Amino acid sequence: MKVRTRFAPSPTGFMHIGNLRTAIFEYLVAKKYDGDFILRIEDTDQNRKVEGAIDFIYKTLELCGFKIDEGPNNPKEYGPYIQSERKDIYKKYALDLVEKGKAYYCFCTESELEEMREKANARKKPFLYDGRCSKLSKEKIEENLKNGVPYVIRQKMPKIGSTIVDDLIYGKVKIDNSILDDQILLKSDGFPTYNFANVIDDHLMEITHVIRGKEYLDQTAKYNLLYEAFGWEKPTYIHVAMVLGSDGNKLSKRNGDASFMDLYEEGYLPEAIVNYLVLLGWSPENNQEVFTMEELIKSFNEKRISKSSSQYDVKKLNWFNHKYINNLSDEKYLEYIKPFLTHDISDKSEEWVNKLLLIYKDHLSYGKEINELVNIFFNDEINISNENKEFLESDENIPIVIKAYKEELENLKDWNTEEIAEVINKVKEKTGVKGKLLYMPIRIKISGVEHGPELPDEIFLIGKEKVINRLS
Numbered sequence: 001m002k003v004r005t006r007f008a009p010s011p012t013g014f015m016h017i018g019n020l021r022t023a024i025f026e027y028l029v030a031k032k033y034d035g036d037f038i039l040r041i042e043d044t045d046q047n048r049k050v051e052g053a054i055d056f057i058y059k060t061l062e063l064c065g066f067k068i069d070e071g072p073n074n075p076k077e078y079g080p081y082i083q084s085e086r087k088d089i090y091k092k093y094a095l096d097l098v099e100k101g102k103a104y105y106c107f108c109t110e111s112e113l114e115e116m117r118e119k120a121n122a123r124k125k126p127f128l129y130d131g132r133c134s135k136l137s138k139e140k141i142e143e144n145l146k147n148g149v150p151y152v153i154r155q156k157m158p159k160i161g162s163t164i165v166d167d168l169i170y171g172k173v174k175i176d177n178s179i180l181d182d183q184i185l186l187k188s189d190g191f192p193t194y195n196f197a198n199v200i201d202d203h204l205m206e207i208t209h210v211i212r213g214k215e216y217l218d219q220t221a222k223y224n225l226l227y228e229a230f231g232w233e234k235p236t237y238i239h240v241a242m243v244l245g246s247d248g249n250k251l252s253k254r255n256g257d258a259s260f261m262d263l264y265e266e267g268y269l270p271e272a273i274v275n276y277l278v279l280l281g282w283s284p285e286n287n288q289e290v291f292t293m294e295e296l297i298k299s300f301n302e303k304r305i306s307k308s309s310s311q312y313d314v315k316k317l318n319w320f321n322h323k324y325i326n327n328l329s330d331e332k333y334l335e336y337i338k339p340f341l342t343h344d345i346s347d348k349s350e351e352w353v354n355k356l357l358l359i360y361k362d363h364l365s366y367g368k369e370i371n372e373l374v375n376i377f378f379n380d381e382i383n384i385s386n387e388n389k390e391f392l393e394s395d396e397n398i399p400i401v402i403k404a405y406k407e408e409l410e411n412l413k414d415w416n417t418e419e420i421a422e423v424i425n426k427v428k429e430k431t432g433v434k435g436k437l438l439y440m441p442i443r444i445k446i447s448g449v450e451h452g453p454e455l456p457d458e459i460f461l462i463g464k465e466k467v468i469n470r471l472s
């Protein structure tokens with residue numbers, strides 16, 4: 001049987017990194033077994049729907065290097081791939097369950113349900129529908145239907161015994177049937193609930209491996225009962241523990257947690273994000289950390305997905321991104337980094353800009369960071385901290401060294417890094433000063449800070465006029 005996995009997001013126009021990590025696992029399982037990766041849009045909650053969200057999901061997955069084998073924009077014979085377009089299908093199967101005695105019409109009004117909820121609250125019990133409509137006579141049901149009384153269809157749960165969920169990561173999990181609610185399968189507006197639609201779709205789309213958040217693990221007992229009621233084979237379940245935000249809380253847009261697009265716009269490379277995320281809750285057999293997509297597909301072993309939740313750590317992401325940036329060819333790097341540069345470069349030559357950007361290739365954690373790093377080459381004013389000011393006054397040789405630099409640089413005819421490097425040697429000979437006292441004063445005077453790129457490069461790029469001014 002061909003392996004088929006699916007990514008099933010709601011079209012909210014926002015993909016947090018936890019969702020994306022699930023997609024990565026789904027993609028890797030499919031590709032490892034030469035299978036298909038399917039995109040299904042779960043829009044049964046129409047209130048959360050956002051215009052353009054489907055294209056946004058395609059774009060995100062494409063940027064991450066995933067090929068969607070089937071989905072709304074490239075349908076095959078298993079479509080439609082958008083749940084709101086499958087309403088007739090769900091209705092047919094819901095009625096089939098009613099026929100089989102595994103589901104029933106429920107005509108309860110909102111106030112009746114509210115009363116049940118209040119009773120449950122008073123007894124400090126979770127609300128479970130009391131099943132009263134499962135006892136309606138055939139005649140009553142027919143009469144109600146004829147009179148157009150609004151209804152939902154509920155799943156009839158066994159009240160005793162237990163149901164086992166067999167999960168690849170968590171093993172056999174036993175759920176007491178007594179806690180299972182006669183959940184709604186079909187809502188009064190004809191839309192299915194997620195709890196129903198996921199089963200119907202996974203079966204009809206021949207999904208072999210269902211990979212999703214651990215929060216669905218207990219619910220899966222209900223899904224298993226549906227599979228059994230229909231006499232369908234269950235998929236392999238792989239429930240994955242949550243990715244928590246850096247503060248240890250659930251990831252959410254509201255908490256200001258980064259989404260994939262936020263990170264992408266900050267200048268994180270999609271390959272680095274994928275590489276970082278896959279190791280959040282999965283570990284390879286060896287200690288390899290940096291993976292190409294092909295390597296990931298080969299090494300991925302779903303049995304090694306972790307049982308415990310993991311925490312998003314931007315420092316680790318920066319480490320990966322730094323590595324990926326550094327591995328780009330110079331040409332690719334320039335192409336990547338240039339759009340992030342917001343400083344005015346209209347009076348600079350392309351050669352100057354490229355040289356500047358290349359110097360920082362080895363220093364960057366993410367694209368936008370470039371602006372901060374190159375500030376000193378654009379600002380007219382530089383800030384020297386008090387500590388550095390004290391340093392400049394700490395040795396009588398410092399003013400002598402600075403004066404020597406100024407004179408030598410002023411006299412320089414060709415402004416290039418070779419000549420500038422020569423100047424440093426000359427100042428050394430002339431003043432007899434070496435080491436920190438030779439390099440640090442000029443660095444601080446021209447840039448304000450004690451660290452930076454190679455000194456001749458730094459002097460060259462700041463430019464003759466600015467350097468002389470700052471040394472004066």
Ligand code: GLU
Pocket residue numbers: 007008009010042198211212213
């Ligand atoms: N729409 C569900 C979600 O975004 C999908 C869960 C599943 O994969 O079944 O959480």
